[in-house]
Amino acid sequence: MRPLVRMATLAAVVCAGVVMAALLAIEPIQAHSRNALALSVDGCVVAQRTLHVPFPCLSVDLSGGKGRGYAVIRPPLGRSEVLLVPTVPIVGIESRALLPADAPPLFQEAWAARRFVVAALPRDPGRTGLGMAVNSRPNRSQDRLHIHVDCLQPSVMGALTRFGPKIGERWTRFPVLLAGGRYWARQVSAASFQTINPFRLVYDGLPVARRSMADMTLVIAGTTLTDGKPGFMLLAANTRARGLEKAVGEDLLDHTCHLAAAGR
Numbered sequence: 001m002r003p004l005v006r007m008a009t010l011a012a013v014v015c016a017g018v019v020m021a022a023l024l025a026i027e028p029i030q031a032h033s034r035n036a037l038a039l040s041v042d043g044c045v046v047a048q049r050t051l052h053v054p055f056p057c058l059s060v061d062l063s064g065g066k067g068r069g070y071a072v073i074r075p076p077l078g079r080s081e082v083l084l085v086p087t088v089p090i091v092g093i094e095s096r097a098l099l100p101a102d103a104p105p106l107f108q109e110a111w112a113a114r115r116f117v118v119a120a121l122p123r124d125p126g127r128t129g130l131g132m133a134v135n136s137r138p139n140r141s142q143d144r145l146h147i148h149v150d151c152l153q154p155s156v157m158g159a160l161t162r163f164g165p166k167i168g169e170r171w172t173r174f175p176v177l178l179a180g181g182r183y184w185a186r187q188v189s190a191a192s193f194q195t196i197n198p199f200r201l202v203y204d205g206l207p208v209a210r211r212s213m214a215d216m217t218l219v220i221a222g223t224t225l226t227d228g229k230p231g232f233m234l235l236a237a238n239t240r241a242r243g244l245e246k247a248v249g250e251d252l253l254d255h256t257c258h259l260a261a262a263g264r
Helices: 003-024 036-051 106-112 114-119 154-166 198-205 207-211
Strands: 059-061 070-073 082-086 130-134 147-152 184-189 216-224 230-238
Touching: 036 059, 036 070, 036 082, 082 106, 106 114, 106 130, 106 147, 114 130, 114 147, 147 154, 154 216, 198 207, 198 216, 198 230, 207 230
Parallel strands: none
Antiparallel strands: 059 070, 070 082, 082 147, 130 147, 130 216, 184 230, 216 230
């Protein structure tokens, strides 16, 4: 083995070891560092650029130009859940970098990454059985923005199916609690979803978000519109608002994915 190749291989192995150690630290019980996820994704980027493999991520896309790269990674011990993580340092939902019209289409990329969720399940729960969530600053363990992608809680899917047709394209209170939390909701068509900025819709549409975006949580679920066409339900809540039931966006997801249970 030539010296340069040997050095590159050694560097890759060392990098992989560091990344795997950082991945283990993501587990809440061992989360000594709020930068573990950032370190893991940074390692995936190095592996992609040097070895052309995304390990230990599932995929790394750097084709979008400056500020538009992203990685898909499965949390340690995760069954079906994946995280969509920007490859640039965006701290969380409160970041101003998420609000411009030309901000990276992270939710659109996260929805495309649902293929990794479905591939890990015994059956496809369908687009209305899947959702994406971003937690608020008080309810997250990592300070690198990440979008959780996984199955919906069956009760959440049921509520969206029942009450979704009553929700229009303006923010309104969802009529029932979702996983114990009170949410604002609005729908968008599948076609519109390709060009919207969900973070901006929350910021512009809800005064409480403009006061403290860091305290907001945002969930987007696949749904069916009243005309029978595919769409999305946007659900947002302030996790510290007085008088509201506790809302944690990730709680609307089911990391055991009962909707995809074999034989269901």
